[in-house]
Amino acid sequence: MVDFVQGPLISIAFIVFILGLLFQWIQFFRLTRKKEWGHPPLPREIKPEKKTAGKIVASCLTSLKGTLWKTDPVLTVVTTVFHVLLIGAPLFLLGHNILLYQSWGWSLFSLPEALSDGLTLIVLVCGAYFLGRRLLVARVRAITTLYDYVVLLIAVAPFLTGFFAYRQWFHYETVMMLHILSGNIMLITIPFTKLGHMLFFFLYRFFLGGEYGFLRGARTW
Amino acid sequence: MDQAISNQDMKEVDAKKIKELLNRRKGKMKRFLSYCAHCSLCAESCFLYMKYKKDPRYMPSYKVIHSLGTLYRKRGKVDRKCLNEIKGIVWRNCVLCGRCYCPIGIHVPSMIAFARAVLRSQDIHPQHNEASSESWL
Numbered sequence: 001m002v003d004f005v006q007g008p009l010i011s012i013a014f015i016v017f018i019l020g021l022l023f024q025w026i027q028f029f030r031l032t033r034k035k036e037w038g039h040p041p042l043p044r045e046i047k048p049e050k051k052t053a054g055k056i057v058a059s060c061l062t063s064l065k066g067t068l069w070k071t072d073p074v075l076t077v078v079t080t081v082f083h084v085l086l087i088g089a090p091l092f093l094l095g096h097n098i099l100l101y102q103s104w105g106w107s108l109f110s111l112p113e114a115l116s117d118g119l120t121l122i123v124l125v126c127g128a129y130f131l132g133r134r135l136l137v138a139r140v141r142a143i144t145t146l147y148d149y150v151v152l153l154i155a156v157a158p159f160l161t162g163f164f165a166y167r168q169w170f171h172y173e174t175v176m177m178l179h180i181l182s183g184n185i186m187l188i189t190i191p192f193t194k195l196g197h198m199l200f201f202f203l204y205r206f207f208l209g210g211e212y213g214f215l216r217g218a219r220t221w
Numbered sequence: 222m223d224q225a226i227s228n229q230d231m232k233e234v235d236a237k238k239i240k241e242l243l244n245r246r247k248g249k250m251k252r253f254l255s256y257c258a259h260c261s262l263c264a265e266s267c268f269l270y271m272k273y274k275k276d277p278r279y280m281p282s283y284k285v286i287h288s289l290g291t292l293y294r295k296r297g298k299v300d301r302k303c304l305n306e307i308k309g310i311v312w313r314n315c316v317l318c319g320r321c322y323c324p325i326g327i328h329v330p331s332m333i334a335f336a337r338a339v340l341r342s343q344d345i346h347p348q349h350n351e352a353s354s355e356s357w358l
Contacts, residue, residue: 028252031248031249068262071262071265072262075262079260137261138277139264139275139277139280140259140261142277142278142280142283143261143277143280143286144259145259148259194255194256194257194259196255197256197325200252200256200325200326201326204325204327205325208326208328
């Protein structure tokens with residue numbers, strides 16, 4: 001079991017993760033072949049007004065008032081930090097990069113261990129905040145199911161076990177195995193569960209035509 | 222008009238037709254439903270939610286989960302009582318103004334509109350004499 005989790009399961013998890021995302025990506029483009037300009041770009045003869053740097057910053061700050069920054073600033077900060085660190089912290093962790101170097105002969109830039117540890121703690125605090133919201137805020141509770149708790153656990157478990165392993169709390173080998181197992185489970189489940197919003201956030205907001213798109217996408221379902 | 226309502230209540234539900242309709246747009250709708258993070262950040266974008274003292278039943282995500290979500294979860298095998306409950310959600314609790322905002326980019330109005338279409342296929346729709354001060358009509 002230990003050999004399987006620490007060996008072939010990692011390769012299987014990465015293959016399922018990459019192929020799963022690729023499959024979902026292809027499905028998205030297949031389903032949105034039809035194009036329709038809901039919000040067409042300006043005609044070439046009409047040139048947009050040239051803005052100075054100050055005007056651009058001012059317009060960005062003004063438009064932020066029309067976003068979630070105004071309605072729920074705390075959650076906006078927490079969710080942004082959580083999602084950035086969810087991807088960033090493991091990628092630049094020294095331990096992961098040593099393993100990467102040992103396996104493939106190359107590695108990414110590594111952050112100091114103390115910093116990585118702090119970032120892990122931040123992820124856990126953000127996870128606790130989400131859990132608290134689910135339990136205590138009426139409007140979130142109204143749409144929460146057991147599945148939401150499981151998804152949150154899948155996302156946070158690799159960080160929790162990693163945090164324990166770094167401090168060598170509990171039985172180290174068991175915690176390490178749980179850490180690897182939970183990481184693999186997360187990778188495998190991303191393309192096929194709610195965690196897939198990681199990919200679909202970008203697809204929806206950049207490619208689909210719509211008022212709230214980041215770019216003026218024209219694809220329609 | 223009363224006759225129309227009683228016909229709505231009496232008519233048998235054609236589960237096969239509902240399933241066929243649901244399958245027609247399964248690719249998009251099921252993706253929308255499965256990627257909803259249940260974050261509730263869409264709530265404030267609905268004026269009805271704000272108007273009704275932030276009642277969670279008026280949240281765009283709540284309306285979608287309990288209408289189209291129910292239809293997909295039950296694979297179209299629903300009874301008339303369930304369809305009438307959905308009718309209240311998609312017509313009385315939503316005016317399809319299209320102002321709902323989802324941070325992930327899920328298009329809520331298209332899902333409510335589709336749920337309405339499914340209900341119409343079973344002759345379930347609001348009647349004129351159902352209008353009230355807080356009605357959709």
